[in-house]
Amino acid sequence: MPAARRILVINPNSNDAVTRGLEAALAPLARPDIAIACRTLAEGPFGIETQADVERVTLPLRDLVVREAADATVIACYSDPGLHVCREATPRPVLGIAECGVLTALARADRFGVIAIRARSIPRHLRQLRQMAVIDRLAGERALEMSVAETAGGRDTLARMIAVGRDLRDRDGAGAVVMGCAGMAAHRRALEDELGVPVIDPTQAAVAMALGLVAVG
Amino acid sequence: MPAARRILVINPNSNDAVTRGLEAALAPLARPDIAIACRTLAEGPFGIETQADVERVTLPLRDLVVREAADATVIACYSDPGLHVCREATPRPVLGIAECGVLTALARADRFGVIAIRARSIPRHLRQLRQMAVIDRLAGERALEMSVAETAGGRDTLARMIAVGRDLRDRDGAGAVVMGCAGMAAHRRALEDELGVPVIDPTQAAVAMALGLVAVG
Amino acid sequence: MPAARRILVINPNSNDAVTRGLEAALAPLARPDIAIACRTLAEGPFGIETQADVERVTLPLRDLVVREAADATVIACYSDPGLHVCREATPRPVLGIAECGVLTALARADRFGVIAIRARSIPRHLRQLRQMAVIDRLAGERALEMSVAETAGGRDTLARMIAVGRDLRDRDGAGAVVMGCAGMAAHRRALEDELGVPVIDPTQAAVAMALGLVAVG
Amino acid sequence: MPAARRILVINPNSNDAVTRGLEAALAPLARPDIAIACRTLAEGPFGIETQADVERVTLPLRDLVVREAADATVIACYSDPGLHVCREATPRPVLGIAECGVLTALARADRFGVIAIRARSIPRHLRQLRQMAVIDRLAGERALEMSVAETAGGRDTLARMIAVGRDLRDRDGAGAVVMGCAGMAAHRRALEDELGVPVIDPTQAAVAMALGLVAVG
Amino acid sequence: MPAARRILVINPNSNDAVTRGLEAALAPLARPDIAIACRTLAEGPFGIETQADVERVTLPLRDLVVREAADATVIACYSDPGLHVCREATPRPVLGIAECGVLTALARADRFGVIAIRARSIPRHLRQLRQMAVIDRLAGERALEMSVAETAGGRDTLARMIAVGRDLRDRDGAGAVVMGCAGMAAHRRALEDELGVPVIDPTQAAVAMALGLVAVG
Amino acid sequence: MPAARRILVINPNSNDAVTRGLEAALAPLARPDIAIACRTLAEGPFGIETQADVERVTLPLRDLVVREAADATVIACYSDPGLHVCREATPRPVLGIAECGVLTALARADRFGVIAIRARSIPRHLRQLRQMAVIDRLAGERALEMSVAETAGGRDTLARMIAVGRDLRDRDGAGAVVMGCAGMAAHRRALEDELGVPVIDPTQAAVAMALGLVAVG
Known part of the structure; x- marks a missing residue:
C-alpha cells in the first residue's frame, strides 16, 4: 500500500x-x-x-x-x-494563505476588499499586494482594530466584521471580501450570509x- | 439523503x-x-x-x-x-480556466509563461491578463502554431510544447508554465517532468x- | 462616379x-x-x-x-x-464608443470621470478600463441610478447628471467627464456649460x- | 454670416x-x-x-x-x-500629435509600435507614455536613425520605415504602428499597404x- | 590645491x-x-x-x-x-527636488502624501508621478490653498500644514509627507514633530x- | 560637547x-x-x-x-x-541598499539596469521592484553568474561587469546601471568610465x- x-x-x-x-x-x-x-x-x-x-x-x-x-x-x-x-x-x-485568499477572490469578483485585524498591518499587506502585482484589483482594506486573540474568541467579532465588510462592499465597491487572518475562519459563512457577496477564508x-x-x- | x-x-x-x-x-x-x-x-x-x-x-x-x-x-x-x-x-x-490557470501559476512562481495554440490568440490573451490586472507577472507567451485538433491528437504536440516551454523558461524567465488550451491536458505531467518547473493545466x-x-x- | x-x-x-x-x-x-x-x-x-x-x-x-x-x-x-x-x-x-469616449477624454484632461446609468455597470466598465490599460487616469465613476429609458427621456436626467458630474469634478478630481451611455447625448452641451470642464459624448x-x-x- | x-x-x-x-x-x-x-x-x-x-x-x-x-x-x-x-x-x-497618435492607435489594435527618428528620442517618448499611463499597450519603439531632414526628403526613408515597421510587427507584436514624427506623413499609406496593419499619422x-x-x- | x-x-x-x-x-x-x-x-x-x-x-x-x-x-x-x-x-x-523628495519618501515609508500649495498644481504633480512610474505609492495629495508668498511668510502656514498633514496621515494613510514647495522648508521639523511621521523637505x-x-x- | x-x-x-x-x-x-x-x-x-x-x-x-x-x-x-x-x-x-540604489538610479536616468551576481537572484529582485512599485522603470537585469566571493576578489569581475553593463545599456536601453551587490563597490568608477552612463553603488x-x-x- x-x-x-x-x-x-x-x-x-x-x-x-x-x-x-x-x-x-x-x-x-x-x-x-x-x-x-x-x-x-x-x-x-x-x-x-x-x-x-x-x-x-x-x-x-x-x-x-x-x-x-x-x-x-x-x-x-x-x-x-x-x-x-x-x-x-x-x-x-x-x-x-494571503496569496491564495487573494487569488481566489480574483476568481470570484472584479475587486476585493480585505478585513484586517489592525490598521498597522495594512502597509504590510499593501506591500504584499504590490509584490503580487494584483493591487489594481483591491477595492480597499479596513481594520477591525481588535487583537488576534479577541478576533478568534470575542463575542463582538462577527458584529465588527459585518460592519467593516459592509463598508468594504458599499463604500469601497468590493465584490468579494477576504478575511485577513487565519483566526477569523469560524465566521466565514455567517459573514457571507450577511453581506451577500463571496467571503473568502484564506486557509x-x-x-x-x-x-x-x-x-x- | x-x-x-x-x-x-x-x-x-x-x-x-x-x-x-x-x-x-x-x-x-x-x-x-x-x-x-x-x-x-x-x-x-x-x-x-x-x-x-x-x-x-x-x-x-x-x-x-x-x-x-x-x-x-x-x-x-x-x-x-x-x-x-x-x-x-x-x-x-x-x-x-484561463483565470484559474493563471491565478494558480501566481501561487507557484514569480512569473509565468503561457503556451498558446496559435499566435493570433495572443492579443486576446493579453487583453484578459490586462483585464485581470496581473500582466506584470507575465514572463511571455509563445505559440505552438498548431490547430486545436492537432494539439489534442497529434504525435508531435508534446515535442513542440517542450520546445516552446523551454523558450518560456530560458529566454523569458518563466518560473511556471500555463498550458493555454483545455486540449493540452494529457501532456501536463510529461511537460512538467521535462521542464522542471510547475506546469499548470488550467482545467x-x-x-x-x-x-x-x-x-x- | x-x-x-x-x-x-x-x-x-x-x-x-x-x-x-x-x-x-x-x-x-x-x-x-x-x-x-x-x-x-x-x-x-x-x-x-x-x-x-x-x-x-x-x-x-x-x-x-x-x-x-x-x-x-x-x-x-x-x-x-x-x-x-x-x-x-x-x-x-x-x-x-466606450473606448473612443475615454481616449478622447485622455486628450483633454489629466484624469477623467464617468457618469454611469447604474452602479451595477461599474465593475464592467472597470474591466474595460483595465483591459485598455488606462485605468490610472480614471478619477472616478458614479451612477445616476436611472434606467436607460429614464435617462433618455426623463425630465430629471440633466439635473442628476449635473449633480453626479459635480461630484466627479470636485470630490474625485476629474478634469473631464465622459457620459457613459449613448442615450445621454442630448445633454452634453448643457452639462458642459454647467460643469465648466470638457464633457465627452462618446458617440x-x-x-x-x-x-x-x-x-x- | x-x-x-x-x-x-x-x-x-x-x-x-x-x-x-x-x-x-x-x-x-x-x-x-x-x-x-x-x-x-x-x-x-x-x-x-x-x-x-x-x-x-x-x-x-x-x-x-x-x-x-x-x-x-x-x-x-x-x-x-x-x-x-x-x-x-x-x-x-x-x-x-503624440498623444492623439497613440490614443488613435489604441482604438485600432491591442498593442502599438512607434517608429522614432533617432534612438535618443526614445527615453523622451517613454516618459510621455508613462505620463499618459498607457505604456502597458506599447509593443516597442524602434528608431530609423536618420535626421528629421533626411526623413522628410530622403529617398531611402520609406524603405527604412518598412524595415523598422516589420520588426515592430513581427518581433515586438505591434498590431498598429504610429509614425513618430510629423515629417513622415507622406509615407503613411505606402507603409500601411506594405505592413498590412493600421499605420497612424499622428497629425x-x-x-x-x-x-x-x-x-x- | x-x-x-x-x-x-x-x-x-x-x-x-x-x-x-x-x-x-x-x-x-x-x-x-x-x-x-x-x-x-x-x-x-x-x-x-x-x-x-x-x-x-x-x-x-x-x-x-x-x-x-x-x-x-x-x-x-x-x-x-x-x-x-x-x-x-x-x-x-x-x-x-520633486523627484528627489518623492524618492527619499519612498525610502522611509510604504506610501507618501504631498502637501501642495494650491489644488490646481495637483494634476501637474500627478503627471510627474505617473511619468516617474511611482504613483502606486502615493497615498494622496492635498492643498493648503495659499499663495507661495503666504506659504513662505504667513503666520498661519504651519497650522495649515499640520491640518493638511493630519488628513494625509489619517485619512489617506500616508506614512511619510513630502512638502510640495521649496518655500515650506522652515517648517519641516515642527511639522515632523507634530505629525510623528517623516516629513521630507525636497530641497x-x-x-x-x-x-x-x-x-x- | x-x-x-x-x-x-x-x-x-x-x-x-x-x-x-x-x-x-x-x-x-x-x-x-x-x-x-x-x-x-x-x-x-x-x-x-x-x-x-x-x-x-x-x-x-x-x-x-x-x-x-x-x-x-x-x-x-x-x-x-x-x-x-x-x-x-x-x-x-x-x-x-537595494531600495536606495534603485531610487538613486531613478534620479539619474529614465530607465535603469541591474547587474546581478547570479540569475537565481533575479526573481527575488523583481519581487522587490514590484513591491517598491517602480518596476516600470526597469530596463533589464542580467547576471554575472559568479559567486559573491569571486565577484569581490576575482580578476575577471570587472571585465564581466563591463560586458553585462553593455548589454544592459545597448540591448535593454538602460540609462543608468545599479550594481546589484555590495561586494562590487570597488569597480564602480572603472565601470562608469567604460560604460559612459551613471553607475550606482547602492551602498x-x-x-x-x-x-x-x-x-x-
Missing part, C-alpha cells in the same frame, strides 16, 4: 485554539485519499501581530516544512511568513489549491 | 474527444462527496479558435449553466467564453478551486 | 428614439463627402442594461457590420458589445475618429 | 517644407465648414531633435496659440512641445479629433 | 527671501570639502505658480547650469522646471543625494 | 574583506560631524546568496540595530534583509541618503 499523501497546514503561532479552529474550518475539505494535518508551530509567539513576530517564525517554519516533507504545505498566517524561504527549501508546493482557499496540486501530482 | 453536490465542467466545443480528455485529466481530482460532470456543449463548434467561435458559444453556455444549476461551473476553454454572463445568471461560482486548476468553493459551501 | 464613403453607426438596442437621438447628436459632424448612417439593430433589446443584453447583440451586430460593409463602423453602446468579433470580421475600422468622439480614418483612407 | 470656425495646426519647426507636407497630409480631412490652417512657427529651429529644441519653441508656441485664438489647436511635433502651457492659456482644445489623428471637438462645439 | 567641488542650488523664482530660506534649510548639510551655493534665478518670476511660470524659467535655468558648470545642480522648485533640458546640456548630475533631499554623487565623483 | 552623530553600516555577511571594501567605498563620503561606522554581522554567513541566507541574518541584524542605536542604519546587502523588521524596531531611519547611494537624514535631524 502506498504511503498516504498529506498536506501540512502550519499555524505559525503557538495558540492551539487557532489550530483547532483551522481543523474545524478545513473539515469540509477532507477527502479520503489526502490527509490534511494541522500543526501548531511550537516556536511561534501566541499571536503574529508584528513584523518581528513574522521574522521569528520564518526559520522554524522552514525547518518544520523540511522535516515533515509533506506533499504540499500551507502557511496559515495572513502575513505569509517564510513563504519564499520554504519554497527554496523544497521542490514541493508551499502556499501562503480554506489555500488548502483547496493544495489539494488540487497534490491530487494531480 | 441530501442530493449530491456537483461541479459542472463544460467543454464549449463539440469535440467529444476533448471532453473525454478532460474527464481523464480530472479523474485524479475525484472525491466521493462531490461529483465532477463533464459536458460537451452540443451547440459548440468543433474547435474554438476565433473570436466568433467564442461569441457563438456564449449564450448556449449560459443557458446550460442555468439549466444544470450545478453547485459550481467550470468553463473549460482558455478564452473563458461567457464567463461574465454566466456569473450574472447564477449566484453560484462560475470559474474560467485542473479551476476544478480544484471549484471543489474548494463547493466543499465549504 | 465613385460610391460615396459611409460610416455606419449602430444603435444595438431596438429603441428607435435612441437612434434618432444619435442622429441629432451626430448632425454637427456631417460632411458632404462621407455619409453617417445610423441604424437600429432590429434584434436588440429595448435597452442594454445587463451582460446578457450585451451578449445577445454580439453576433447580430457582427452580421450587420459584415452585411453593410461600411468604410468604418461605430458601435454606439457604452459596453462596446461585439467590438472584438466585429474587428475580426472586417479589415475596416470598427470603433467602440460623437467615436464618429469623429471614424471620420478621420475614413477620410485619410 | 458667422465667422468661419478654424483649426490651427502649428508646425513648431521653421522648415516650410514640413508645413507643406502637413497641408498635403491633411487635405483629405478638409470639410467646408471648418478651416484647417497650417502655420510654420517662425521662431522654431529647422528641426526639433533635442530637448532644447523642444523648450525653445514652447513660449513662442503658446503666444501663437493665444494670438490666433483658433477654435482648436494642434501642435504638430511628436514631442508635444508646450502642450500643457498652451492648455493653460486657452479654454479651447489644444491637442498634441491626421489629432486633426480628426480636433474636427470632432470643433464640430460639436 | 584642487579647485573646490561645488553644488549649485538654483531657486528659479526671483524671490531672494526664498533663496535665503533655502540657505538656512541647507546649512545643516554643509561639509568642508563641497560647497553648496544657492542662487536666485534673476530671470524668474516672483513665484512659480503656473505652467507658464515653469516654462519661462526653463531656458534661463539651462543657461545658468551651463555657465556655472557646478559638479552637480539642484533645481529647487517642486515643478522640476527644466530638468530634462538641463540634463541634456551637461553630463554632470542635475537633480529636481534637503536633493542636496543630500547631490552631495553623495559629487563626493564619490 | 554633544555626542557625535553616527551612521551604522552593517555588512550582514561575515566576510570582513567585504566590510573593508565598504569602508573604502564610503571613505569619500566621510564628513567630520557624522561618523560612518561599518560593522560585520558576526552571525552572518560568509556570503548571502540564498533566501535562507537572507532569513538567517534578519533577527541578528535587528538586534544589532537596536543595540547600536545609531542615528541611522544602512543594511549593506542588495537583498535588503530585515529592512521592515528593523524599521519596526526603531523610529530612526533604516535604509536598504554609497544609501549612505548619502542617510547622511542627509541625519544632518537635518
Whole structure:
C-alpha cells in the first residue's frame, strides 16, 4: 500500500485554539485519499501581530516544512511568513494563505476588499499586494482594530466584521471580501450570509489549491 | 439523503474527444462527496479558435449553466467564453480556466509563461491578463502554431510544447508554465517532468478551486 | 462616379428614439463627402442594461457590420458589445464608443470621470478600463441610478447628471467627464456649460475618429 | 454670416517644407465648414531633435496659440512641445500629435509600435507614455536613425520605415504602428499597404479629433 | 590645491527671501570639502505658480547650469522646471527636488502624501508621478490653498500644514509627507514633530543625494 | 560637547574583506560631524546568496540595530534583509541598499539596469521592484553568474561587469546601471568610465541618503 499523501497546514503561532479552529474550518475539505494535518508551530509567539513576530517564525517554519516533507504545505498566517524561504527549501508546493485568499477572490469578483485585524498591518499587506502585482484589483482594506486573540474568541467579532465588510462592499465597491487572518475562519459563512457577496477564508482557499496540486501530482 | 453536490465542467466545443480528455485529466481530482460532470456543449463548434467561435458559444453556455444549476461551473476553454454572463445568471461560482490557470501559476512562481495554440490568440490573451490586472507577472507567451485538433491528437504536440516551454523558461524567465488550451491536458505531467518547473493545466486548476468553493459551501 | 464613403453607426438596442437621438447628436459632424448612417439593430433589446443584453447583440451586430460593409463602423453602446468579433470580421475600422469616449477624454484632461446609468455597470466598465490599460487616469465613476429609458427621456436626467458630474469634478478630481451611455447625448452641451470642464459624448468622439480614418483612407 | 470656425495646426519647426507636407497630409480631412490652417512657427529651429529644441519653441508656441485664438489647436511635433502651457492659456482644445497618435492607435489594435527618428528620442517618448499611463499597450519603439531632414526628403526613408515597421510587427507584436514624427506623413499609406496593419499619422489623428471637438462645439 | 567641488542650488523664482530660506534649510548639510551655493534665478518670476511660470524659467535655468558648470545642480522648485533640458546640456548630475523628495519618501515609508500649495498644481504633480512610474505609492495629495508668498511668510502656514498633514496621515494613510514647495522648508521639523511621521523637505533631499554623487565623483 | 552623530553600516555577511571594501567605498563620503561606522554581522554567513541566507541574518541584524542605536542604519546587502523588521524596531531611519540604489538610479536616468551576481537572484529582485512599485522603470537585469566571493576578489569581475553593463545599456536601453551587490563597490568608477552612463553603488547611494537624514535631524 502506498504511503498516504498529506498536506501540512502550519499555524505559525503557538495558540492551539487557532489550530483547532483551522481543523474545524478545513473539515469540509477532507477527502479520503489526502490527509490534511494541522500543526501548531511550537516556536511561534501566541499571536503574529508584528513584523518581528513574522521574522521569528520564518526559520522554524522552514525547518518544520523540511522535516515533515509533506506533499504540499500551507502557511496559515495572513502575513505569509517564510513563504519564499520554504519554497527554496523544497521542490514541493508551499502556499501562503494571503496569496491564495487573494487569488481566489480574483476568481470570484472584479475587486476585493480585505478585513484586517489592525490598521498597522495594512502597509504590510499593501506591500504584499504590490509584490503580487494584483493591487489594481483591491477595492480597499479596513481594520477591525481588535487583537488576534479577541478576533478568534470575542463575542463582538462577527458584529465588527459585518460592519467593516459592509463598508468594504458599499463604500469601497468590493465584490468579494477576504478575511485577513487565519483566526477569523469560524465566521466565514455567517459573514457571507450577511453581506451577500463571496467571503473568502484564506486557509480554506489555500488548502483547496493544495489539494488540487497534490491530487494531480 | 441530501442530493449530491456537483461541479459542472463544460467543454464549449463539440469535440467529444476533448471532453473525454478532460474527464481523464480530472479523474485524479475525484472525491466521493462531490461529483465532477463533464459536458460537451452540443451547440459548440468543433474547435474554438476565433473570436466568433467564442461569441457563438456564449449564450448556449449560459443557458446550460442555468439549466444544470450545478453547485459550481467550470468553463473549460482558455478564452473563458461567457464567463461574465454566466456569473450574472447564477449566484453560484462560475470559474474560467484561463483565470484559474493563471491565478494558480501566481501561487507557484514569480512569473509565468503561457503556451498558446496559435499566435493570433495572443492579443486576446493579453487583453484578459490586462483585464485581470496581473500582466506584470507575465514572463511571455509563445505559440505552438498548431490547430486545436492537432494539439489534442497529434504525435508531435508534446515535442513542440517542450520546445516552446523551454523558450518560456530560458529566454523569458518563466518560473511556471500555463498550458493555454483545455486540449493540452494529457501532456501536463510529461511537460512538467521535462521542464522542471510547475506546469499548470488550467482545467485542473479551476476544478480544484471549484471543489474548494463547493466543499465549504 | 465613385460610391460615396459611409460610416455606419449602430444603435444595438431596438429603441428607435435612441437612434434618432444619435442622429441629432451626430448632425454637427456631417460632411458632404462621407455619409453617417445610423441604424437600429432590429434584434436588440429595448435597452442594454445587463451582460446578457450585451451578449445577445454580439453576433447580430457582427452580421450587420459584415452585411453593410461600411468604410468604418461605430458601435454606439457604452459596453462596446461585439467590438472584438466585429474587428475580426472586417479589415475596416470598427470603433467602440466606450473606448473612443475615454481616449478622447485622455486628450483633454489629466484624469477623467464617468457618469454611469447604474452602479451595477461599474465593475464592467472597470474591466474595460483595465483591459485598455488606462485605468490610472480614471478619477472616478458614479451612477445616476436611472434606467436607460429614464435617462433618455426623463425630465430629471440633466439635473442628476449635473449633480453626479459635480461630484466627479470636485470630490474625485476629474478634469473631464465622459457620459457613459449613448442615450445621454442630448445633454452634453448643457452639462458642459454647467460643469465648466470638457464633457465627452462618446458617440460623437467615436464618429469623429471614424471620420478621420475614413477620410485619410 | 458667422465667422468661419478654424483649426490651427502649428508646425513648431521653421522648415516650410514640413508645413507643406502637413497641408498635403491633411487635405483629405478638409470639410467646408471648418478651416484647417497650417502655420510654420517662425521662431522654431529647422528641426526639433533635442530637448532644447523642444523648450525653445514652447513660449513662442503658446503666444501663437493665444494670438490666433483658433477654435482648436494642434501642435504638430511628436514631442508635444508646450502642450500643457498652451492648455493653460486657452479654454479651447489644444491637442498634441503624440498623444492623439497613440490614443488613435489604441482604438485600432491591442498593442502599438512607434517608429522614432533617432534612438535618443526614445527615453523622451517613454516618459510621455508613462505620463499618459498607457505604456502597458506599447509593443516597442524602434528608431530609423536618420535626421528629421533626411526623413522628410530622403529617398531611402520609406524603405527604412518598412524595415523598422516589420520588426515592430513581427518581433515586438505591434498590431498598429504610429509614425513618430510629423515629417513622415507622406509615407503613411505606402507603409500601411506594405505592413498590412493600421499605420497612424499622428497629425491626421489629432486633426480628426480636433474636427470632432470643433464640430460639436 | 584642487579647485573646490561645488553644488549649485538654483531657486528659479526671483524671490531672494526664498533663496535665503533655502540657505538656512541647507546649512545643516554643509561639509568642508563641497560647497553648496544657492542662487536666485534673476530671470524668474516672483513665484512659480503656473505652467507658464515653469516654462519661462526653463531656458534661463539651462543657461545658468551651463555657465556655472557646478559638479552637480539642484533645481529647487517642486515643478522640476527644466530638468530634462538641463540634463541634456551637461553630463554632470542635475537633480529636481520633486523627484528627489518623492524618492527619499519612498525610502522611509510604504506610501507618501504631498502637501501642495494650491489644488490646481495637483494634476501637474500627478503627471510627474505617473511619468516617474511611482504613483502606486502615493497615498494622496492635498492643498493648503495659499499663495507661495503666504506659504513662505504667513503666520498661519504651519497650522495649515499640520491640518493638511493630519488628513494625509489619517485619512489617506500616508506614512511619510513630502512638502510640495521649496518655500515650506522652515517648517519641516515642527511639522515632523507634530505629525510623528517623516516629513521630507525636497530641497534637503536633493542636496543630500547631490552631495553623495559629487563626493564619490 | 554633544555626542557625535553616527551612521551604522552593517555588512550582514561575515566576510570582513567585504566590510573593508565598504569602508573604502564610503571613505569619500566621510564628513567630520557624522561618523560612518561599518560593522560585520558576526552571525552572518560568509556570503548571502540564498533566501535562507537572507532569513538567517534578519533577527541578528535587528538586534544589532537596536543595540547600536545609531542615528541611522544602512543594511549593506542588495537583498535588503530585515529592512521592515528593523524599521519596526526603531523610529530612526533604516535604509536598504537595494531600495536606495534603485531610487538613486531613478534620479539619474529614465530607465535603469541591474547587474546581478547570479540569475537565481533575479526573481527575488523583481519581487522587490514590484513591491517598491517602480518596476516600470526597469530596463533589464542580467547576471554575472559568479559567486559573491569571486565577484569581490576575482580578476575577471570587472571585465564581466563591463560586458553585462553593455548589454544592459545597448540591448535593454538602460540609462543608468545599479550594481546589484555590495561586494562590487570597488569597480564602480572603472565601470562608469567604460560604460559612459551613471553607475550606482547602492551602498554609497544609501549612505548619502542617510547622511542627509541625519544632518537635518
